[in-house]
Amino acid sequence: MDCVSTSKQLPQPDRDEIRVDAVLQALGEPVRLMIVRMLADTSEGIACGELELPVTASTRAHHLKMLRESGVVSTRTEGTRRISALRREDLDALYPGLLDGVLAAKQ
Amino acid sequence: MDCVSTSKQLPQPDRDEIRVDAVLQALGEPVRLMIVRMLADTSEGIACGELELPVTASTRAHHLKMLRESGVVSTRTEGTRRISALRREDLDALYPGLLDGVLAAKQ
DNA sequence: ATCGTACTACGATATTCATCGAACTTCGAC
């Protein structure tokens, strides 16, 4: 292949392609909301396998894909690992207060 | 029956019973988000029949029930009409910025 | 009481989607 770098961004919507419907639907699932909470506690992002969740690996991958395609997280490849991180800047710019409001919820 | 008043509140969760999962899931449906946008433009609330939406009356009622049971709207009875209004105070207290962020979305 | 309006409840249907296991891909290590 013609990939020169060892790190690569996975495809995701541009900021202006993010739809609020999709974001809310993505956040409105308990497991995905857990993922977002975990990501909010880090600045570097988390690998799929490091997310301790009550679901199998394939379900985990499914949820991360939903979050990426809706514009909530971005994912980069590092070796065999895929590091996901919250798209805080984009979300705060599009929906100021939304993320903080969600994270403020006690549970 | 023993109802003395002509106006009555329909059952809804108390503020401390509202779950963020349910709120986000309720907001993450296009028709329901339209309803919330319309309600945000009024202070008095809107009757079910006055919501102009591309669905039938029964579907409209269904969505309003979802919104009420998740804690997004409150509904009071006035004669044969049911007036729904955004629970702004409760939502702002629980998730400060969430509602404003959602409503700030261009579409 | 009768009628019409406003809305809800019920049953049916189709779609969406969360979940899993198994097979596959990709990468690093040996």
Next chain:
DNA sequence: GTCGAAGTTCGATGAATATCGTAGTACGAT
């Protein structure tokens, strides 16, 4: 190359739900 680890993809399945039409309830007006 071979192996193992990390993740994804591919059905399959079961549950949730958006939608509708119809029937039913509640209320006001006549």
